Amino acid sequence: MESRRSFLRKSAFGATALGIYPLGQLQAAAPQTERLRVGLIGLGLRGTNHLRNLLLRDDVQVTALCDTDPARLELAAQALKEAGQAKAATFGAHEYSYRDLLAMEAVDAVVISTPWLWHTPMAVDAMKAGKYAGLEVSAATTLAECWDLVNTHEATGTHMMLLENVNYRRDIMAVLRMVREGVFGELVHFRCGYQHDLREVKFNNGKQPYGGGAEFGEKGISEARWRTLHSLKRNADVYPTHGLGPIAVMADINRGNRLVSLTSSASKAIGLHNHIVAQGGEDHPNAALKFKQGDVITTTLTTARGETIIVTHDCNLPRPYSLGFRVQGAKGLWEVDGSRIYVEGKSQPHRWDPAASWLEAYDHPLWQRYGEYATGAGHGGMDFFVMHAFVESAKRGIAPPIDAYDAAAWSAVTPLSEQSIAAGGEPQHVPDFTRGRWIGRTPYDWLKDTF
Amino acid sequence: MESRRSFLRKSAFGATALGIYPLGQLQAAAPQTERLRVGLIGLGLRGTNHLRNLLLRDDVQVTALCDTDPARLELAAQALKEAGQAKAATFGAHEYSYRDLLAMEAVDAVVISTPWLWHTPMAVDAMKAGKYAGLEVSAATTLAECWDLVNTHEATGTHMMLLENVNYRRDIMAVLRMVREGVFGELVHFRCGYQHDLREVKFNNGKQPYGGGAEFGEKGISEARWRTLHSLKRNADVYPTHGLGPIAVMADINRGNRLVSLTSSASKAIGLHNHIVAQGGEDHPNAALKFKQGDVITTTLTTARGETIIVTHDCNLPRPYSLGFRVQGAKGLWEVDGSRIYVEGKSQPHRWDPAASWLEAYDHPLWQRYGEYATGAGHGGMDFFVMHAFVESAKRGIAPPIDAYDAAAWSAVTPLSEQSIAAGGEPQHVPDFTRGRWIGRTPYDWLKDTF
Secondary structure, eight states, X not given: OOOHHHHHHHHTTTTTTXXXXXXXXXXXXXXXXXXXXXXXXXXXXHHHHHHHXXXXXXXXXXXXXXXXXXXXXXHHHHXXXXXXXXXXXXXXXXXXXXXXXXXXXXXXXXXXXXXXXXHHHHHHHHHHXXXXXXXXXXXXXXXXXXXXXXXXXHHHOOOEEEOOGGGGOHHHHHHHHHHHTTTTOSEEEEEEEEEOOOHHHHOBOSSSSSBSSSBOGGGOOGGGGTHHHHHHHOOSOOOOHHHHHHHHHHTTBTTTBOEEEEEEEEOOOOHHHHHHXXXXXXXXXXXXXXXXXXXXXXXXXXXXXXXXXXXXXXXXXXXXXXXXXXXXXXXEEEETTTTEEEETTTSOTTOOEEHHHXXXXXXXXXXXXXXXXXXXXXXXXXXXXXXHHHHHHHHHTOOOSSOHHHXXXXXXXXXXXXXXXXXXXXXXXXXXXXXXXXXXXXXXXXTSSOO | OOOHHHHHHHHTTTTTTTSOSOGGGOOOSSOOOSSEEEEEEOOSHHHHHHHHHHHTOTTXXXXXXXXXXXXXXXXXXXXXXXXXXXXXEXXXXXXXXXXXXXXXXXXXXXXXXXXXXXXXXXXXXXXXXTOEEEEOSOOOSSHHHHXXXXXXXXXXXXXXXXXXXXXXXXXXXXHHHHHHTTTTOSEEEEEEEEEOOOHHHHOBOSSSSSBSSSXXXXXXXXXXXXXXXXXXXXXXXXXXXXXXXXXXXXXXXXXXXXXXXXXXXXXXXXXXXHHHHHHHOTTSGGGGOOOOSOSEEEEEEEETTSOEEEEEEEOSSSOOOBOOOEEEESXXXXXXXXTEEEETTTSOTTOOEEHHHHHXXXXXXXXXXXXXXXXXXXXXXXXXXXXXXXXXXXXXXXXXXXXXXXXXXXXTHHHHHHHHHHTTTOOEEOOOTTTTGGGTOOOOOTTSSOO
C-alpha cells in the first residue's frame, strides 16, 4: 500500500482530483467562495489533525489560527509554512481571543476543536459572526446549549456542521447504502455506542498525552486536562454522537422521523478509581475522589416511527474498542461485533454471512472514489470525508449533511441521560428541535457521489 | 464422534456412571429415595425430550404420565416400553387430570412441560401435594404467580426447581467458573436475551410443528397452538429466563444481591404480520390481526450491587440465533457475539482473544466429567445437566440450584417489562421475593463436581 503522500505526488491529486467539480461547473444556488478561507479554533491533537487535512486541499486557504497554548499555535504555524501556504493570523492571548478571529473578514468558515464546554459558545459566536461553523463532537452539554445551536442557526441563517467523523466510516456508509436500498427492509431496532477504554486518555503523567500516570486537570495535559472532569462530576452519557450519529442518519432522524424519549441506567463507577490506584497507589490524592460517571451507561431511545435505539457509553474499563453497531430491520440485520450480516432469502437460513462481502458489494460511491486517498487522513479515512463534506458545503454556502438540528438532537442524549439516571431511570422526552418540521424535512442525499 | 447410544453401550454408562454416588455413600441430610419416582406432566416435544433423558437413568423410575392429547400419551408409553421399563399410570382425560397424578403415592417428583399458563398452577399444586417440582421455563406470567411459587414453597416446605437449561451450557458454565475465580474482577455489566427467530414455531400449517403455514391457536399444532397468543396479546418480554438465568447466577441474584428495578422499551411490531402475509397472503384472516408484542424488547435491570443487566427479547424477525451474552467486570469481559474474551494483563492490550482457549482452560468440572455423554441429550448437552441436577436434588430432598425465589425473580421480568412498556418506559420496582433474606443467603456451589 503506497503512502498517502506518495499517492498525492503521483496523481497530482492535491491539485485536481480534490476539487472534483471545478467551481465554474457548480450548480449550487448559494453564493460560492473561490477558495474557502478557514480559521481553526483549537489546535490540540484533534485541531492539528484537521489542519493537516485542510492543508492538503487546494480549495482551502487557512487564514487564521487560534489556541491559548502558544506551543500549539507555533506548531500549527509551522505546518502552514511547511505546506508552502501564506502565514495565517494567530490568536490566543486569552480565552475569548477566538472572537477576534471571528471578526476577521478573511475568514469564511471555522473549525472548532476545543474542550467540550467551549463547543456551543464558540459555534454560536461563529454563526453570529456569519462564519460557516464546523464543530467537533459532542456539540452541546446541556439542553439549553442544544437550543442555543438551533436558535442561533435560525436567527442568523448561518449554517453549522457537526463534524461527526464516524458517519463517514466505510462500513457505516456501506450499511447506510444497504438501508437506503432496502436490503434490511423496514427498520426496527438499532444498537450503537462508544465503547472505548479511555483510561489512558483521562489520566497521564503531565508530560505525555496518553497514560503514564494518574493525573488529570491542572496536573494533566491534553484531553486529561479537561475531559476527565466530566467523568468526575456527571453521571451521563457524555459522548453519544459517535454511535448515535450514524444510526440517526439511517433512521432519518429530524427528516421524517425523530427521537421521542429515552431512559438511561448507569452501572457502578469503579473503573477510574481502580486505574488511579493501579497507576499511583492507594495514597495518590486522586484515589480519594468519587467519580460520578457509571462505568457502563445504557440509554434506550424511542423514535416517532417506532424503532428503538440502544446507545452505550463504556469508557472506564479495560476492553477493546467497539462502537457496537447493530442495524436491524424486517428483512435482516448487520452487527459490527462479529462482523456479520443476515439477509432473509439471501443468507443461508439461520446462518450469518461474514459482513465483508456485503460491505464490499455495497461500498459507498464516495469511498470508491476517494477511499485510497482518504485512508491516510486519520481514523481510517473518516477524517478526510467529514472535512471534505464540511469544505464542500461551506464553499457552496448550503446546508451541511449534519446540521444544527442533528447536533442538538444527538447531543441532547447527554443531559437527558443524566436526568433519567438521576431519577432512577425515569423516561425523558427528547425535545423536537425542528419545531415540528421533521415531518416534512427530507433526508439529505447521502448516496450522491460528491460529498 | 461416536453417537450417544453407542457411547452408552460401550461404557455401560447407563448402569453405573450416571449414578455417580451410590446411594449408600450419600451424605445428604434430607430423606433419600432409593430410586426417584417421576411423573411427567405435559408430553409435547419438550416433555418427551425430558422423558427420553430420564429413561436413560437407572436412578429414576417413570411412574406416571399426563397429557390431554392421547397421541402424545401413547408415544410416551411406547418410549417406556422400548426402554424396558414398567408401565406407568397415565392421565389426561381433562385439563385437571394432572391432579390425579399428583395424588399418586408412587410419585416423588414431577416434571412440568406444559403451555406457560399452566406452569405456576401445576407447580403450586405439585408442591401442595408434596411432590418435588421441576418446572419448565418461564415459570410465571404475572407478579401474583411469582408470589404463588414463593409462597407455596414456603408454606409447604416442598422444593421446586426451574429447569433453565441454558444455565448448564458449556460456555456459560466455563464463564461462571471464570467469574467465581475472579478472572473478570468485580462485576459491572451484563447483557443477555432471547434472540431467536421463532416465526416457524409461532405459525405452522396445523400438520407439522414448525412452519409451512400461517396458522396458530385452534388451527395450529404444537407450540403454535398456545405460544403465539402471548405475542398477539402482550407487549412484554415473555421469555426472559434463557438469558437472565445464567446472568442471575453469575451476579448472585437472591444470594447476596438482588434485582432492584427495570425499565423496558418495545420496538414496533411488524415481524409476525409480515410472516403471515408471506405465508398466507394479504387475505389470510390472520393478516388482519394486530400483534401487541414489539419485535425487539429491551429491558434494563439494575441490581443491589450496582450492576446493570440488559435483557433482549427478539423473536419475530429473520435473524440467526444468539443469546447475546456479555459478562463485564473491572478486569475484562466475555462477549458471546464474536466469541471473544479480553482480560487485562493477560490479553494483548486493546485486542480480543478468541474465547475458545479461555473457555477450554476454564471448562467446568461437570462438563469435564459428563460432557461426552451429555452432548447427545438435547440442546448440545444442557438438557442432560439440568435434568441431572433436578434428579440429584430431588433424590436428596434438598434445595435445588435454581429455586422458587429464582423462578419468581427471573420470571417477574415478564409482567414488569409489560408494565414499563405500557407506561412509556417508567421504571418498575422488582419485588424482593426473598423478603429481605437475600442479604444472608449464600450462593449455591455451582462449581462442585456432583450436580
